[in-house]
Amino acid sequence: MHGSLARKLRLYGYDVSYNTNLDDKALISKAAEEDRWLLTSDRNLYLTALKRGVKACLLLGKDDASRAAEVFKKIGLEPPTLKPETSRCPICNGLLQICSPEEVEVKHKPKSTYYKCVVCGKLYWIGSHWPRIVGFDRRLRQLLKT
Ligand SMILES: [Zn+2]
Known part of the structure; x- marks a missing residue:
């Protein structure tokens, strides 16, 4: 799995x-x-x-x-x-679409661009989890050099 x-x-x-x-x-x-x-x-x-x-x-x-x-x-x-612009929804594989902050109904809006899955509607933005993702990317690229 x-x-x-x-x-x-x-x-x-x-x-x-x-x-x-x-x-x-x-x-x-x-x-x-x-x-x-x-x-x-x-x-x-x-x-x-x-x-x-x-x-x-x-x-x-x-x-x-x-x-x-x-x-x-x-x-x-x-x-x-x-790039979030070209990512797919990690949950359902749907395409992501940029949406304006006005379209977003979240309590504490972070100052960021929002991406919404066109299939499941889940909302994404570059937040506190992003450094972990970047760390994964760095490790992957390091491994590809070996
Ligand atoms: Zn989705």
Whole structure:
């Protein structure tokens, strides 16, 4: 289960499907139908996906930054710059849309730009959690250099 990794990859703007209710066969079918990479730590699932012609990445890292580095190395991409404007909703994978402070109904409005998920309506802004995300990004880029 890599829900935390899925949420982080969505922050980079990737369209990441994450579903814990699907069995291995359904996961492979979904990945094939939607032309997605299958990310897993399950060696059997990984090997079965490859046999069926599905692009798959075996995750062996012990934390999300290590696993994300494995994904970027395997796929052959550099992580894009983290920007809320191009992120997806970490919760539901929906696109984010900039909204004005007037549209936002929060008690103590931080002075920031707001981003609203067009699917679930969750509101995001660059707040106290952002340094943690930037720290993750820094560690990921460090790992990609090794
Ligand atoms: Zn959402």
